[in-house]
Amino acid sequence: MSATGVSPHRLVTGHRHDPLGLPARHPLLSWSVDGGPLAPGSFEVRVAESRAALAEPEQLIWSTHTERPWVVYDGPPLGSRDRRYWQVVTAAPSGRASSEPATFEVGLAGLADWHGSWVAPVSRPFRRESWDPCPHLRRTFTLEDQPERARLYATALGIYRVWVNGTELTADALFRPGWTDYRRRLYHQTFDCTHLLRRGTNVIAVVLANGWYAGRLGLLREPGFYGNRPAFRAQLETSGPDGATSTLVTDQAWRVGYGAIQATDLIRGEVQDLRQEPRGWRDAGFDDGGWAEPDQLDHPAGVILEPQPHDSIRAHRVHEGRLVHEHGRGPAVFDFGQNIVGWTRIESPLEPSVELIVRHGEILSPHRRVYSENLRGAFQEDRYAVGERGPHRLEPLFTLHGFRYAEVWGLPQAPGTDSPASDSESDASPQRVGFQVHPDAAVTAVSVETGHDAVGTFECSDERLNALARSIEWTVRDNFLEVATDCPQRDERMGWLGDAGVIAPTAAYMFDVGAFLAKFTQDAADAQTADGAIPSYVPSVPPSEHIPGAPGWADGFVRLVHLLVERYADVVSAARLFDHVRRFVDHVDRHNPDGLRVSAVGADFGDWLSLPEHDGHTIHPGYEYTGAYSTSPRAVVGTAHSYRTFVEAARIAGRLGHLGESERYAARAEEIRAAYRAAFVATDGTIDGATQTVYAQAVGYGLVRDEEAEMAVEHLAGLIEQRGHLTTGIHGTGHVLAVLARHGHEELAVRMLLRDEYPGWLHMLASGATTIWERWDGIKPDGTVATSEMNSFNHYALGGIGTFLYERLAGLDASALSWDGRVDVRPLYTPRLDWVRASYQSPSGTIESGWRRDGATITHQLNVPATAVAHIYLPDGWTLRSGAPAAAGPADVRLGPGRHDLVIASAESR
Numbered sequence: 001m002s003a004t005g006v007s008p009h010r011l012v013t014g015h016r017h018d019p020l021g022l023p024a025r026h027p028l029l030s031w032s033v034d035g036g037p038l039a040p041g042s043f044e045v046r047v048a049e050s051r052a053a054l055a056e057p058e059q060l061i062w063s064t065h066t067e068r069p070w071v072v073y074d075g076p077p078l079g080s081r082d083r084r085y086w087q088v089v090t091a092a093p094s095g096r097a098s099s100e101p102a103t104f105e106v107g108l109a110g111l112a113d114w115h116g117s118w119v120a121p122v123s124r125p126f127r128r129e130s131w132d133p134c135p136h137l138r139r140t141f142t143l144e145d146q147p148e149r150a151r152l153y154a155t156a157l158g159i160y161r162v163w164v165n166g167t168e169l170t171a172d173a174l175f176r177p178g179w180t181d182y183r184r185r186l187y188h189q190t191f192d193c194t195h196l197l198r199r200g201t202n203v204i205a206v207v208l209a210n211g212w213y214a215g216r217l218g219l220l221r222e223p224g225f226y227g228n229r230p231a232f233r234a235q236l237e238t239s240g241p242d243g244a245t246s247t248l249v250t251d252q253a254w255r256v257g258y259g260a261i262q263a264t265d266l267i268r269g270e271v272q273d274l275r276q277e278p279r280g281w282r283d284a285g286f287d288d289g290g291w292a293e294p295d296q297l298d299h300p301a302g303v304i305l306e307p308q309p310h311d312s313i314r315a316h317r318v319h320e321g322r323l324v325h326e327h328g329r330g331p332a333v334f335d336f337g338q339n340i341v342g343w344t345r346i347e348s349p350l351e352p353s354v355e356l357i358v359r360h361g362e363i364l365s366p367h368r369r370v371y372s373e374n375l376r377g378a379f380q381e382d383r384y385a386v387g388e389r390g391p392h393r394l395e396p397l398f399t400l401h402g403f404r405y406a407e408v409w410g411l412p413q414a415p416g417t418d419s420p421a422s423d424s425e426s427d428a429s430p431q432r433v434g435f436q437v438h439p440d441a442a443v444t445a446v447s448v449e450t451g452h453d454a455v456g457t458f459e460c461s462d463e464r465l466n467a468l469a470r471s472i473e474w475t476v477r478d479n480f481l482e483v484a485t486d487c488p489q490r491d492e493r494m495g496w497l498g499d500a501g502v503i504a505p506t507a508a509y510m511f512d513v514g515a516f517l518a519k520f521t522q523d524a525a526d527a528q529t530a531d532g533a534i535p536s537y538v539p540s541v542p543p544s545e546h547i548p549g550a551p552g553w554a555d556g557f558v559r560l561v562h563l564l565v566e567r568y569a570d571v572v573s574a575a576r577l578f579d580h581v582r583r584f585v586d587h588v589d590r591h592n593p594d595g596l597r598v599s600a601v602g603a604d605f606g607d608w609l610s611l612p613e614h615d616g617h618t619i620h621p622g623y624e625y626t627g628a629y630s631t632s633p634r635a636v637v638g639t640a641h642s643y644r645t646f647v648e649a650a651r652i653a654g655r656l657g658h659l660g661e662s663e664r665y666a667a668r669a670e671e672i673r674a675a676y677r678a679a680f681v682a683t684d685g686t687i688d689g690a691t692q693t694v695y696a697q698a699v700g701y702g703l704v705r706d707e708e709a710e711m712a713v714e715h716l717a718g719l720i721e722q723r724g725h726l727t728t729g730i731h732g733t734g735h736v737l738a739v740l741a742r743h744g745h746e747e748l749a750v751r752m753l754l755r756d757e758y759p760g761w762l763h764m765l766a767s768g769a770t771t772i773w774e775r776w777d778g779i780k781p782d783g784t785v786a787t788s789e790m791n792s793f794n795h796y797a798l799g800g801i802g803t804f805l806y807e808r809l810a811g812l813d814a815s816a817l818s819w820d821g822r823v824d825v826r827p828l829y830t831p832r833l834d835w836v837r838a839s840y841q842s843p844s845g846t847i848e849s850g851w852r853r854d855g856a857t858i859t860h861q862l863n864v865p866a867t868a869v870a871h872i873y874l875p876d877g878w879t880l881r882s883g884a885p886a887a888a889g890p891a892d893v894r895l896g897p898g899r900h901d902l903v904i905a906s907a908e909s910r
Helices: 463-479 497-510 514-529 556-568 569-593 634-655 659-680 692-699 706-723 730-742 746-754 761-766 796-808
Strands: 007-014 020-022 028-034 043-048 063-065 070-072 081-093 095-098 102-106 118-120 135-143 149-159 159-164 183-192 198-209 229-237 245-249 255-258 261-265 270-274 295-297 304-309 313-320 321-324 333-349 356-361 381-385 391-393 401-411 441-448 456-461 822-825 835-842 846-854 857-864 869-873 878-882 894-896 898-906
Touching: 007 081, 007 102, 007 514, 020 183, 028 081, 028 569, 028 846, 070 183, 118 198, 135 245, 149 198, 198 229, 255 295, 313 333, 333 356, 333 381, 333 463, 381 659, 401 441, 441 463, 456 463, 456 796, 463 497, 463 761, 463 796, 497 514, 497 730, 497 796, 514 556, 514 569, 556 569, 556 634, 569 634, 569 659, 569 835, 634 659, 634 692, 659 761, 692 706, 706 730, 706 746, 730 746, 730 796, 746 796, 796 835, 822 835, 857 894
Parallel strands: 020 102, 183 304, 270 381, 822 869
Antiparallel strands: 007 028, 028 070, 043 063, 043 081, 081 095, 081 102, 118 229, 118 295, 135 198, 135 255, 149 183, 149 229, 159 198, 229 245, 261 270, 313 441, 321 333, 333 391, 333 401, 333 441, 356 381, 356 401, 456 835, 835 846, 846 857, 857 898, 869 894, 878 898
16 A cells, blocks of 8 residues: 555535636535545635635635535625635645635626616517527727726526627637526626726627527427527626726617528527628627617516526537548538537538538438438528638537538539530430549537536446447536436437436546536426426426426436435535425325325336336337337336435435434335335245336335345346346336346346347447447347437436446445545456456545456555545455455455555465
């Protein structure tokens, strides 16, 4: 074992780095610390109003000592515009160490801080989805001096992009202000534009689009669910060297015009006519005398306006397009090598008489065209017209597509490749040389992501599993955009809570999703009904706002709050949301007093997208058009979710200090477990329905224990061996391999993981997947595609297996780290792999776990953060030889902070 000096780093406020425009709450301050060991209470947190004041104890506005690497700020209340600096100092045997200072700044805390009004374009006649030009907004103003500080606070009913003196502020904050239920809550953004302003004339320029507010949304067949036209609100505050301040607001002094974007929609796509773009309109010298005054609007009644609590969407990567087919006079088809969310970028000369069309899709049809049948009401199509040959750079501003392939119509052909038709009258079929892309044309794709940190890595000796881990990571990246969407390509794109609750533990190993989940759970809280029901997806739009959420979907809200508390110690978000958790569990209990979840269950999807366990299983009633099965009894699955929800509610209450409610929820959970066992579990361990899911879920959630659990696992293993593959759907898949591995069926678990035939994860990869499919049979073994009505190729629910890769294959379980300082290491030394390693930049510090096989001996390397203790649970038949006190499986070996090199031998080597 080796130990190094302690160094606090990665200071985050509310899960964000140096956030600008934080809500005016008591934020969670957290940090990472490597090395070790540390003395108890060795973290000192200092907060001051300036960087220099951090070094002067008498100038601190708040300080505290803590044992864990997180604390809730409890200093003087924060108000609008407050900027604070903070630092962590540690004490260890190696000496004291101080972090680099971090900062946070509060936005405008409430409506009282806003002046001016909303501005909107005057309503235009004859608008339609194919012609609804995006308004351009401008405001010129004069500054007497170069400001020392300038903040632009901005928001929209719709989405916006903003430039100051020609430089875009929203380049790394796309699709702002994001998606919320605009009837209840709206976020604003804070931009530092000090460096962009100058003495003399300045200009703010804005393009405004419908976005989620007035565009197409989810399964609705018409746009404009929240409103019928976008609006904008902004406030520029500057302070000069003499201390004088000035404020510029949105009002009728602004001017409204129109430009290139003739229509745009997140689901349909974008239409641009570059001939309509006013040249230089973003510059201060542009003459907008012919532009119109905007309409002034009041703030929507009852709508909260507060600073954005989460990270914005930003561009992630540019993907080169590879030409895969030229369809003669038709389109050129490009492959970007990865299923992404974003848009295509065309850089090419163009013919002014030709309209360039780009269509997007996830796979290709048998004729090597973009497959679009699974998009339903989403067009995913962009169109461009230009006024001159170019060259041009064309890309949309306000739309998102889910795609790997793009079909481009109208690209110019290479010079000299078009032979004239024959003049012979007898030549009925004139021959022409095939189309070739112009050498000056380039087609790329821009993928986007939420700006949270990537924190995890997994790799092993089997490249197929590495590809699987990358596919899960991409699926999370593509769908954790404002809300945790089910899919990014078809017309749905909604925040299904069931899928999110399944993937979130895996996502948390790959990304720091604390701020994202804090925002998304607030969306769920905002959607809660007066009766306490939580809908299946949020923000709530019809039909979900009219019916209770399904078991497992509504419960996803509690799953996510629980993860925030346990993984991130986010007691700030949990305290804000706890009343909503309380109301939801009371709603479930009130409608199901005997504990069995059969009432107020909404659509009740059960174990959605499972496979038939045996002949006679029918497609889920009411959803025949989807081809979707849900083979487990819904009462069994739903009651299991109730039990787990009460267990998690008890833990949340306990972490918040609500001990009475914690005890009450824990006791009620045991009553529900007893009701489940009495109603569904037979004396021989069989469970009603006898599907793989009911057994895996019952054991995974702890509904059956000890001897009952062992019998259930034997039934589960027997079903898998009999069927030859997994049949589990959304809510069974995340349990099944871990349950098998923990109860003596490690080989079967790994065999199912590595199965490359249909159905299986590796079948997806062998069929060309770079993201996880919605359904096991998305593409069948014969290459045919399952029903187009519901067949996404970028859908993360089945990717919950990622937790198994980290926690069992690599032996890195950080689920108890934030509160208990414990890393559980339960490695699965499967002979099917030569080596495995994983790393996780946890909220407490970097954890690494990796092992390599050398015959019958394993070398296992661990890196344990300064605030943690690793508990090594050796598998049966394995002995720890060196690197720690000798022990044999299933012993619990404890190792302190630092790096450890362990040599572990199997019984066969002795």
